[in-house]
Amino acid sequence: MDIAQAIIMALQVWGIIGAVVASAFLTVGIDRIDEDARGAYVLRPLLIPGVLRIWPLVRWRWCRIETQAAPGPRVTGPYAPATASPSSR
Numbered sequence: 001m002d003i004a005q006a007i008i009m010a011l012q013v014w015g016i017i018g019a020v021v022a023s024a025f026l027t028v029g030i031d032r033i034d035e036d037a038r039g040a041y042v043l044r045p046l047l048i049p050g051v052l053r054i055w056p057l058v059r060w061r062w063c064r065i066e067t068q069a070a071p072g073p074r075v076t077g078p079y080a081p082a083t084a085s086p087s088s089r
Contacts, residue, residue, distance in 0.1 A: 014055075015052060017055060018051065018052035018053070018055040019052060021051060021055040021058060021059050022047075022048050022051035022052055022055065022058075025051060025058055025059075025062060026044045026047060026048065026051065029062050029066075030044070030047075032066065033062060033065045033066070
């Protein structure tokens with residue numbers, strides 16, 4: 001196998017994994033991490049090319065937000081909601 005075939009195979013694997021992540025994220029995940037995206041079905045096909053390219057970042061952020069949101073309230077954006085500390089009252 002020469003270098004060109006190895007590069008093409010790596011891009012195909014990247015694309016296949018990206019397609020799996022994109023389909024899971026755009027059908028299930030986006031509703032769970034962003035309440036404003038609920039019902040926005042026209043927007044989702046537009047996100048497919050971006051998710052295919054940066055799927056490791058999408059998966060990392062999705063897992064990070066889901067684990068932060070598990071014990072407490074749902075996270076609705078890229079940052080957890082600010083809570084007032086008892087000492088600031």
